[in-house]
Amino acid sequence: MPETNKSALVISAHAADFVWRCGGAIALHAAKGYDVTVLCLSFGERGESAKLWKQEGMTLDRVKAERRREAEQAAEALGVHDLVCLDLGDYPLELSREDKNRVVEVIRKVQPAFMLSHSQYDPYNTDHMYATQVALECRMIAQAWGHNPGEKVLGAPQLYLFEPHQTEQMGWKPDTFLDITPVWEKKRAAIECMAGQEHLWEYYTRVAINRANQFKRNSGGQASGRDCKYAEGFQSIFPRTVDEL
Numbered sequence: 001m002p003e004t005n006k007s008a009l010v011i012s013a014h015a016a017d018f019v020w021r022c023g024g025a026i027a028l029h030a031a032k033g034y035d036v037t038v039l040c041l042s043f044g045e046r047g048e049s050a051k052l053w054k055q056e057g058m059t060l061d062r063v064k065a066e067r068r069r070e071a072e073q074a075a076e077a078l079g080v081h082d083l084v085c086l087d088l089g090d091y092p093l094e095l096s097r098e099d100k101n102r103v104v105e106v107i108r109k110v111q112p113a114f115m116l117s118h119s120q121y122d123p124y125n126t127d128h129m130y131a132t133q134v135a136l137e138c139r140m141i142a143q144a145w146g147h148n149p150g151e152k153v154l155g156a157p158q159l160y161l162f163e164p165h166q167t168e169q170m171g172w173k174p175d176t177f178l179d180i181t182p183v184w185e186k187k188r189a190a191i192e193c194m195a196g197q198e199h200l201w202e203y204y205t206r207v208a209i210n211r212a213n214q215f216k217r218n219s220g221g222q223a224s225g226r227d228c229k230y231a232e233g234f235q236s237i238f239p240r241t242v243d244e245l
């Protein structure tokens, strides 16, 4: 077997979610040599494309094509290795057993060192919390020796939950802050690919600045804290295994 790069996998309910919520993590790890795969379960064509639907004569196919184009541009700006769009529909997002097996196939093929998905609770957007449920279920199946025996089973990658919209309503509590200052310009460029959601550009810039403040506070504060201008927060699901605290 040839030596392969480390890899990571993002499971995004809709085509733009990965940009706002973990674009920095993607760009940073891509720059470190990881192969980052982004799996978009849908394009967000019904529920997250209001600006497009306000145009005269818009059709579902045109919205999907536009959302795919935006996602491809953003993925390129971030240095995504592979963008996989399953086009399973949104509002609501629903996966059959066969669809879930496709997700398992992607997980096993990527063999991620870590995974990223949505918060576990999201009353505003049940597609998001459903995507996380799917990520957990498919991670579990990918680990099962009896599922498609002979394939390489999955180890135990951490599942990081990225920051939701309306953070305080989601029961989401970050335990990890990632300094994305070195790749901020890439994240901002990817954000600006999302022409259909221009109202979010400045909002997610402010989120990154606020999380940077928390990075500083938790890395030593005024005493010895590292400077940080932009950060992303994550909540991890699984415990860490360590030899030293």
Ligand SMILES: [Zn+2]
Residues within 6 Å of the ligand: 013, 014, 017, 044, 048, 125, 128
């Ligand atoms: Zn979404």
